[in-house]
Amino acid sequence: MSKGFWDVINTLDRRIIFLILLVCVTLPLLLNVGGEIRPTPPVRRAHAAVASLEAGDVMLVSIDFDATSAPELMPMLRSVLRQAFEKDVRVIMLGHIAIGLPLGHMALEEVAAEYGKEYGVDYVDLGYRPGYIAVMIGMGREIRDFFDSDYQGLQVEDLPVMDGVHSYADIDLLFGFEHGAVIDYWVRYAQARFDQRMAFGTTAVMAPDAYPYLQSNQIEGLVGGLKGAAEYETLIGRPGLGTRGMPAQQWAHLLVIGFILLGNIGYFVTRRNRG
């Protein structure tokens, strides 16, 4: 009887596991069960970096992700933009993943509308230019060398939001949203060479690679994954998808831990029974 049970566990059809996971994620979303979210120091530091900006300061937002990472990065992008617009910070958006820029633009327009911000005066979307290393290094000299027009072809010179903004020296904080290695280039070229202040929101996959930069104080804050997004939403007092998704995330994690335990116990039991 016991042997039969563990054999079933060890040979369980993966589609049954998918189904259980689906139920486990859907139920908390439907029931909207909440829980306390305690912001961690890396997220607090990122929040503090934006909080340190004053009205009229310039924040460069880099969209370095695409649709495959949107569920994790869009909630934190919205939160950071809300915090910036709340403080009347000028927002300059650009990106190194062309296919992801429309996502960033959607969030920018959505949040700007919430705060009554005007395009070209309070915020701008410069779009994408190829060759991110050349762009990053060149921006240390003159941003207009690469971005002489915005994403829709308007001349940057005609946009008041860009007044006095020529290089990293005129940018008070860079906040990048990363799903790949672009974070390494930002740190190694913009931070190391030009001493640019920066904080990042990353996918959970990228977060372990970014922690060394936080530990060495090369970056000022780190928001990792949907959990980081939920913590940031808590800090600005505006719950969103991150907060809503946390119970589902917890249930799913407990389920996977259970599966790992079951799978390992099953492996050892069947090996003992056979051997």
Added chain:
Amino acid sequence: MGSPVVTIIGTWLAGFLTLAILSFLYKDNPFYKLAEHLYVGVSAGYWLIYVAFFDVEPMLIDTFMTETGVEKWIILVPGLLGLIMLSRWFPRTAWLSRWPIAFTVGIGAGLGITANLQGYVIPQVEATLIPMTGWNLVTLSNIVLVVGVVSTLLYFYFSKPHKGVLGGAARVGVVFIMISFGASFGYTLMARISLLIGRLYFLLHDLLHVLD
């Protein structure tokens, strides 16, 4: 967003494509294939249009037409190197593509070496030179960090057999590496679950309106 009709059609299309992709979890099927091919095609088309009309045209063609003097002609150098890359399509001229590749590799190596030293190696070494005195949690954390760095580096020292003190230190390094792999796996799992949450939220909230 566009008109409400466009929004509704877009939402239903996105819902259909989401379910089509998720249907692969049951087994491969024509709906999954359709969604997969659409994604690849749309992505490639988007990149092509973006690069052609937002990069090549304004940065190469327009610059050449409007600039005067040296700047007008210097722009031909990257343009020519880019064209030479296309010689790979023809076996008889494929060797020409080595020039732009050599140019790219040379630039990349030159930039990479200095950037890695300046932006990674030196700051990380500096961040490892931390105080290990006193009895508090910070000191404990610092000791763990230094022991982790040193033992992991020793694990990758292959010039001597891993025996004795070196073998012991290498084994400690393996423990740290395994913990690091575990953390990466945990974070990766968290990311994948987040993606599922994002899609389910879209289906339940935007498409079916069963979430507030």
